Amino acid sequence: MTSLPQSTDKKLGLVIDLDTCVGCQACATSCKEWNTGGYSAPLSDIQPYGVDPQGTWLNRIHSYEIGEGSTSRTVHFPRSCLHCETPACVTVCPTGASYKRAEDGIVLVNPDTCIGCKLCSWACPYGAREYDYAEGVMRKCTLCVDRIYNEHIPEEDRIPACVRACPTGARHYGDLGDSESKVSKLVAERGGYALLPEMDYKPVNRYLPPRPRRDSNTASSDTPRPAEKPVSTGAAIERLFKFADKILSR
Amino acid sequence: MHPAYSVILFTTMSGAGYGLLIWLSALGLAGALPPTRTLGFFAFGLAFALIGGGLMSSTAHLGRPERAWRAFSQWRSSWLSREGVLAVASFVPAGLLAINWIFYESFSPALAWATIALSLATVYATGMIYQSLPTIRAWHNPLVTPIYLVLAIATGGVIALFFLRAAELQAARPSLVAIAMLLAAAALKWSYWTGIDSAQRTYTAGAATGLGQFGKVRMLISPHSTANYVMREMGYSVGRRHANKLRRTALWVGLIAPALLTALSLYAPAGTEIALALLAVAAMAFGIITERWLFFAEAEHVVNVYYGAEAA
Numbered sequence A: 001m002t003s004l005p006q007s008t009d010k011k012l013g014l015v016i017d018l019d020t021c022v023g024c025q026a027c028a029t030s031c032k033e034w035n036t037g038g039y040s041a042p043l044s045d046i047q048p049y050g051v052d053p054q055g056t057w058l059n060r061i062h063s064y065e066i067g068e069g070s071t072s073r074t075v076h077f078p079r080s081c082l083h084c085e086t087p088a089c090v091t092v093c094p095t096g097a098s099y100k101r102a103e104d105g106i107v108l109v110n111p112d113t114c115i116g117c118k119l120c121s122w123a124c125p126y127g128a129r130e131y132d133y134a135e136g137v138m139r140k141c142t143l144c145v146d147r148i149y150n151e152h153i154p155e156e157d158r159i160p161a162c163v164r165a166c167p168t169g170a171r172h173y174g175d176l177g178d179s180e181s182k183v184s185k186l187v188a189e190r191g192g193y194a195l196l197p198e199m200d201y202k203p204v205n206r207y208l209p210p211r212p213r214r215d216s217n218t219a220s221s222d223t224p225r226p227a228e229k230p231v232s233t234g235a236a237i238e239r240l241f242k243f244a245d246k247i248l249s250r
Numbered sequence B: 001m002h003p004a005y006s007v008i009l010f011t012t013m014s015g016a017g018y019g020l021l022i023w024l025s026a027l028g029l030a031g032a033l034p035p036t037r038t039l040g041f042f043a044f045g046l047a048f049a050l051i052g053g054g055l056m057s058s059t060a061h062l063g064r065p066e067r068a069w070r071a072f073s074q075w076r077s078s079w080l081s082r083e084g085v086l087a088v089a090s091f092v093p094a095g096l097l098a099i100n101w102i103f104y105e106s107f108s109p110a111l112a113w114a115t116i117a118l119s120l121a122t123v124y125a126t127g128m129i130y131q132s133l134p135t136i137r138a139w140h141n142p143l144v145t146p147i148y149l150v151l152a153i154a155t156g157g158v159i160a161l162f163f164l165r166a167a168e169l170q171a172a173r174p175s176l177v178a179i180a181m182l183l184a185a186a187a188l189k190w191s192y193w194t195g196i197d198s199a200q201r202t203y204t205a206g207a208a209t210g211l212g213q214f215g216k217v218r219m220l221i222s223p224h225s226t227a228n229y230v231m232r233e234m235g236y237s238v239g240r241r242h243a244n245k246l247r248r249t250a251l252w253v254g255l256i257a258p259a260l261l262t263a264l265s266l267y268a269p270a271g272t273e274i275a276l277a278l279l280a281v282a283a284m285a286f287g288i289i290t291e292r293w294l295f296f297a298e299a300e301h302v303v304n305v306y307y308g309a310e311a312a
Ligand code: SF4
Pocket: A080, A081, A082, A083, A084, A087, A088, A089, A090, A107, A123, A124, A125, A126, A127, A128, A129, A140, A201
């Protein structure tokens, strides 16, 4: 059924810390590895070693430059399905292959009933759905639905593969519908935000903004900035060095 | 958006096919088209061929065409599913109307009304597939569905006039209606283009990443070195000058030329009207395919702002 559930018992999702993400692609690689053998397997690649390689990935890491000049900074930005609460990607699906689970809010595509019409990918503002050219069906993040409830794997692995892989701990997983959960508290504490709220898809995933930059340009005023140039004393020896410097740098 | 030929052909052909069904029904109701066998055979035959060809072409767009039947199931929420259901439902009255017309040379007003209603509903659903997507500003526009409807009626009319001329029937009044429809379509299309050109493009990379609060955001490194599906499908964009040229083609060749040719045929010497009618069909077909190509090529998807587009 592509009609959306009125409400979901849980709102499982990810919280991504843009302050600590280093853009290493570990999450994307781990995602690809797990999911090419998981719920929506395979995630096909076309010409993986050819001149124009392309493949289906469920997680993509952009890097952006923010600001101009010496105060600019690089922010790495992982982008995957946000498991929205009211996503048009589900309601536009003509077959019922796309659906949102009432129990935990995960948005899934059933690879056995999808006809590959691609309309859902047009309806997603976040580019989270990728069509599998080889299999003719749509793929998207499953929030590792085949890990998080999987009793055949050790308990510490029952989290999405991307969260497990992240070496800097920039990815957090949990129930964002429960205000007492660790992820909800993290969002509250760090001012986590949703992407493109004006689209009204009500994403569940949250992004934690980078913390204020701390370096010589922005250091707080109680630590005095080192002087750019030593203050001249005007001594004769100094004038001599200046003169020598001038001669030598001709 | 990537202009896929399967979808361009589907929407233009089935639009014209439903338009032709509407015209055959309406002309029958007005008594302007007697239900004769030969004319019925060719006219309904062409309408069904256009619709059927369009539907076939649309399944070429699918990754799993053998599962297409599943698309009839989600009419509660999906305009694409509704379109499928209505497209098939309209075959019932239209088919019966055609059978009566061709085999019994009789006309049933009730079936004609049902054909008109379901054909309009089908084209309406087609328009709503696009208009309902908030991710594409040029489509999420209240003129999109009216344009689909008016274009279907206008294109069906130009084809219907050809049949009237071929059967040497009175075509003066139907010609005036068709001209009015073509000009209405031209006016709507014109204001649509003016509208999308002046629309505020409020989605930026800063807004989409939420990082705009820290300064101007520009993409430094793409997630992938060659285009992925999202870029191939959603990243298509057409140059401004090229688009303007194609807009003029769509407007003048696809709508105004057929209107002029139809007007001319009212005063043309006997025997030349059919040639003018055929010319009108040809010009219209070329122009409307251009129009539909542009409808896709000019539509910017919001996801492009994640990939370095200024705004969408
Ligand atoms: S991020 Fe895209 S694919 Fe995921 S639920 Fe939202 S609209 Fe659907």
